Amino acid sequence: MTGLLQLPSELISEIASYLDTETLFSLRLSSKYLEQSCLSVFGRRFFRKKGFLITTRSISVLQAIASQEKLQKYVQHVWINPDCYTSSGPRCDPPNLYDESKEGDCTPSSKMDRRRWRAWHACTQDHATLIYTPHLLATLLKSAFKSLPNLTVLGMRRSEDHHAWGCKELKDAIGQDPRIVGSYPGAQDGLSGPTLLFIAFVNAVAEAKVSLKRLYTDAIEIDNIRDCYLPQRRLEQTFRDLLYLEVNVYRGRYSEEQTLDLLKCERKEEYGKGFLRFWKACKNLHEVGLQVFDGPMRRYMLPPTSNDLPDGLPPSRLDQFSWLQAYPHIAFQKLVENVQLHQLRRIKLEKMTTTPDTLQAFLSPSRGSLTSIKFRDFRLLSSDESGRPWQSVFTFLRDDCPDLLYILLNRLMYEGGTISFVEHPPLPVPYLEIQDPNDNPNVQYGEPVSDGFFSKYEHIALEASGRENVAAKLGSIVNQHWYQQPLFSYQMDEDLWHTDTSDEEW
Numbered sequence: 001m002t003g004l005l006q007l008p009s010e011l012i013s014e015i016a017s018y019l020d021t022e023t024l025f026s027l028r029l030s031s032k033y034l035e036q037s038c039l040s041v042f043g044r045r046f047f048r049k050k051g052f053l054i055t056t057r058s059i060s061v062l063q064a065i066a067s068q069e070k071l072q073k074y075v076q077h078v079w080i081n082p083d084c085y086t087s088s089g090p091r092c093d094p095p096n097l098y099d100e101s102k103e104g105d106c107t108p109s110s111k112m113d114r115r116r117w118r119a120w121h122a123c124t125q126d127h128a129t130l131i132y133t134p135h136l137l138a139t140l141l142k143s144a145f146k147s148l149p150n151l152t153v154l155g156m157r158r159s160e161d162h163h164a165w166g167c168k169e170l171k172d173a174i175g176q177d178p179r180i181v182g183s184y185p186g187a188q189d190g191l192s193g194p195t196l197l198f199i200a201f202v203n204a205v206a207e208a209k210v211s212l213k214r215l216y217t218d219a220i221e222i223d224n225i226r227d228c229y230l231p232q233r234r235l236e237q238t239f240r241d242l243l244y245l246e247v248n249v250y251r252g253r254y255s256e257e258q259t260l261d262l263l264k265c266e267r268k269e270e271y272g273k274g275f276l277r278f279w280k281a282c283k284n285l286h287e288v289g290l291q292v293f294d295g296p297m298r299r300y301m302l303p304p305t306s307n308d309l310p311d312g313l314p315p316s317r318l319d320q321f322s323w324l325q326a327y328p329h330i331a332f333q334k335l336v337e338n339v340q341l342h343q344l345r346r347i348k349l350e351k352m353t354t355t356p357d358t359l360q361a362f363l364s365p366s367r368g369s370l371t372s373i374k375f376r377d378f379r380l381l382s383s384d385e386s387g388r389p390w391q392s393v394f395t396f397l398r399d400d401c402p403d404l405l406y407i408l409l410n411r412l413m414y415e416g417g418t419i420s421f422v423e424h425p426p427l428p429v430p431y432l433e434i435q436d437p438n439d440n441p442n443v444q445y446g447e448p449v450s451d452g453f454f455s456k457y458e459h460i461a462l463e464a465s466g467r468e469n470v471a472a473k474l475g476s477i478v479n480q481h482w483y484q485q486p487l488f489s490y491q492m493d494e495d496l497w498h499t500d501t502s503d504e505e506w
Contacts, residue, residue, distance in 0.1 A: 005033060012037035021045075043074030051079045051157060051164035053178065054130050054197065055123060058166035059140050066147040077153035078145075081164045082193040082218065084127035087180045090120040119173045131196050141204035152213040154201055155246075156194055188254050191225070191262055194218040195252075199229055206237040215239075216246035219293070223265045223274040223331070224252040230274075235281035242282050246289035246348070249275060251327045253295050271327050272334035279339045288341070289348035292328040320381050320415045323353045333358050340365040346372040348497070353379040356389045360396050372406040373397065376497060379413035389414050390481060398474035407470050409462045410492050418487040420459045425482055455487040463496070 004012065016024055016038040028035045028042060047065065052058040066072050130137050145151055157164075160179050170178045191199075198220045205212050251265055265271065275292075323329060332354050344366035359380065363370070380389035390412060397404065412419040420426060464473040 005031065009033075009037035013040050016041040039070060040074075043071055047071055047074040049077035049079070049153075050075065051081065051162055053081055053084055053164045053166045053170075054127050054137065054193075055084060055166055055170075056126050056130065057169075058164065059130070059137075059144075061165050063140070063144045066144040072148055073150055075148045076150050077155070077214075078148075078151060079155040079157050079162070079164075080197060081157055081159075081162070081167070081179055082131075082197045083158055083181055084170075084178045085120065085124050085174075085176065085180075086193065090117055090174065091176060116174045119170075120176075123170060123174065123178070131193055131200075135203070137197070138200040138203040138207070141200055142208045145204050145208035145210050148210075151210055154205070154212060154214070155216040156197060156218040158194070158218050188252055190254070191221055191252070192219070195220045195222075195225065198222075199225065202230055202234060202238045206234050211241045212238060213241060214244035215242060216244075216289070217248060219248040219250050219291075221252035221262075222247075222249050222278055223270070223272065223327075224254075224262045225274055226261070226263055227274075227277070230277075232277055232281065235278060239278075239281040239283075241284065243284060244287040245282055245285055247278075248291045248293075249331070250293035251295055251331075268325065268330060272331035275331045276334050276338055279335050284343065285341055286343055287346040287348075288344055289350070290332075290352070291350045292331055292352050294327045323379070323381055323415065324355075326353070328352055329354050329358070332362070336361045342366055343369060345369055346374075348374040348376075349378055350374075350376045350497075351378070353381065355381050355383050356392045357383060359393055363396065364400070367396075367400045369403065370401045371403055373401075373404060374408040374497065375412060376408075376410040376492070377413070378411075379415070381415050387414075387416075387483065390419055391478060394474055394478045394481070398471065398478060403467070404470045404474075405467055406465045407463065407473065408496060410497075411460050411487075411489070413486075414483055416483065417485040418455075418460055420455060420482045420484055420487065421462045421477055421480070422459055422482065423480060426484065455489045457490045457492075460487055460489050461492060 004015075007015075012034060016027060019027065019041075024038065024042065024045075028038050050062070050065070052062050062078065065075060130140070158179070158181055160177060162179075164179070167178055194217060198217055201215070204210075251271070252262070254262065254264065263270070263274070265274075332352065336358050341362075342365045347363065347366075347370065380393065382389045397407070409421075462473060462477065464470045
């Protein structure tokens with residue numbers, strides 16, 4: 001240790017960068033000189049990216065970090081989990097709690113359960129106060145953000161895989177994980193937690209004058225937010241420097257009495273208005289990830305129901321018409337018609353439905369700069385009699401996007417099923433009762449009957465990297481992709497899809 005103390009602080013810092021967490025902590029605790037010499041390594045490793053819950057204790061930790069002059073400069077990336085026991089009530093609820101016929105004390109019987117029950121109610125009340133009190137969360141975030149000079153990335157993470165500050169403390173105290181999402185809601189009572197967090201993000205960033213470079217969100221009801229909560233000028237202040245955007249959007253469904261604090265967005269002419277205002281504020285994007293759903297259930301496999309189907313429409317066109325009248329296609333089409341993104345380098349689209357023309361119109365302005373394309377669970381609707389909607393898109397990528405270095409295609413779909421990538425046409429499925437989308441007596445292509453509807457992963461997924469490999473793959477699949485009935489396979493490795501590029505310099 002004496003020899004280490006003789007070294008210059010720069011060399012100690014370099015040595016510390018190779019140490020594991022336990023050894024680094026021990027080294028910092030051994031002397032003030034070593035503590036200061038290791039500070040840059042300690043700060044970058046443990047404070048560059050931090051996650052928090054929407055609770056007073058967790059947000060106060062963020063504020064405390066921001067108030068520490070020696071630590072605040074290391075914080076670049078803040079993410080927040082919008083959940084706090086949103087899935088269900090406490091497991092320690094007494095059995096007769098909601099039974100109106102029972103009288104007397106309805107608190108749990110055991111001392112442990114009473115303690116957990118009270119902690120659960122205190123925590124959820126605290127969370128509700130923070131997120132539902134107008135401007136409160138934005139004010140708290142602003143007070144922290146303005147003291148973080150290098151903050152450039154904000155996000156939301158709803159997953160048990162990511163540990164926000166305070167989640168272990170709550171799990172130990174209550175016996176339940178606060179991050180569990182549970183089932184998706186039906187009719188909602190108001191704007192969702194992620195949407196209210198998004199509003200707080202926008203206002204806090206604008207007021208703290210943060211130069212935000214990257215933003216990723218969970219599902220938000222962008223079209224149900226009233227303009228007065230997010231004026232266009234405020235959106236432009238927040239997103240003027242934004243380079244990376246990953247956003248998940250859906251149209252909210254609300255109970256009848258909820259009309260004051262949100263827009264119902266029930267008519268088709270209202271679809272995409274807030275969505276478009278948001279995108280108009282993002283003028284310098286280099287990277288985009290997008291999902292658009294029709295409702296809070298986030299269904300994308302089955303066609304939405306439509307009450308205004310035209311008379312005389314053939315049965316084979318009913319599903320296609322329903323998709324075209326649904327919120328995801330209309331909102332995306334409105335974006336394409338009104339905003340051109342000329343500087344995109346990476347595009348990631350998931351769980352969406354549109355037409356080949358609309359997709360190409362979205363890609364076309366940045367065709368000269370695109371280096372990476374990812375499509376997953378993406379459905380294109382046939383716009384001509386050929387019934388091969390993906391062929392024109394593959395041709396466009398091959399001929400008009402010369403700088404593509406990476407492609408990932410997983411479970412691409414059309415109105416009748418799934419696309420497969422094999423060299424030769426698969427064997428026909430001998431199920432005469434299955435209606436072909438083109439009204440043929442039997443489907444044109446299909447998996448071998450022995451495989452049923454479960455396909456090999458490589459049959460519905462395609463990945464290529466490197467300019468020459470990408471060009472060769474696109475050249476081969478222009479004609480060698482097959483339109484089959486719905487196919488399912490093993491899940492894709494999520495690391496292929498979710499790539500963290502927050503360390504890159506733009």
